[in-house]
Amino acid sequence: MKKDIRFYWKLFLSTFTLSAFTFGGGYVIVPLMQKKFVNKLKWIDKDEMLDLVAIGQSAPGPLAINTSILVGYRMAGIPGAFLTILGTVLPPLITITIISYFYIAFRDNKYINALLIGMKAGVAAVIADVVVGMASKIIKTKRLISIIVMVAAFIAATFLNVNIVVILLICGALGAYMTFRSGRQKREGNE
């Protein structure tokens, strides 16, 4: 593939438009990227795209950002990664910057306020729905340790005001330790 200025422009523009039309964020962008880069542009094959999404999911940070970094890196190395980050970040950066000026000016408007109060109730419900969905998924695994960790972390964060960073690190270390132990048991079982 010829990597001229038109290629870089296309790479940037693809991620820019994908990001601009991804409402609600997160997982929405993944199928869109698949359609664009695998089916339409045929730059990346299907299996490799799935690998990239998996890597994106195992890193911290928004999935949309992670996956576009990977696509950019895969296509054109570090410069490609920077180009796709820029493409992904610019639409929300521009939109929210404009809205936040607008928001400060119009916050006291009676009708905007009324609209926001109603929408806040909607957001609270959306988040409650996400929590119920995620928690029941954890409970359905029937792994006692996961359920205990979930309840303990909730109590620690809500009532004991334990620092979130501490909670995350302890739980992550616990998970890594469990994997290490079960891996060793498996190996010993094989011997």
Added chain:
Amino acid sequence: MVSAGITTLLELFWSFFQVGILSFGGGYASLPLIQQQALEIHNWLTPSEFVDILTISQMTPGPIAINTATFVGTKVAGIPGSIAATAGCVAPSCIIVLILATLYYKYKGLDMVQGFIRGLRPAVVALIASAGLSILLTTIFGKDSFAVNLSDINWIALVLTAACLFVLRKFKMNPIHIMIIAGVVGLIIYGVIL
């Protein structure tokens, strides 16, 4: 809008760097971290502004973390602030994703990393639940604490939230549509009737 000192910009960058590096597990995982950085450590947002920006985030394109970073940055230090906060939010992703990509193609698999993430999953759910609870309290009681009186209940918000949750669980409706409907109901009740 406050004029930006270099210290403020660095603070914004560093705060959202921490949000970025610790938010494993998708958009909502960043909520408790943003809440900690912007409401508890720094007084950049009030609880009600935090809920406002979440509301706006849902209507606009892009990840919640980036949207909130931009909003907080603009509020604290104008456009330079929004750039500093967004850059901070994205920087850890860049570094870690690129390292992981290199390792992945070299070793594939990475058991320990997967174990670490598996361990985080229930904790992340708990943290989102905890942040969600304070969002719920802010919406229904107007303040984020358990020391609430029954007389502080905003019954309209309570009923509206419950109705939205019911429709979401029952009919799996698109969250954006739910929010638009809830907004219109709010507009009619608070803007026209009351």
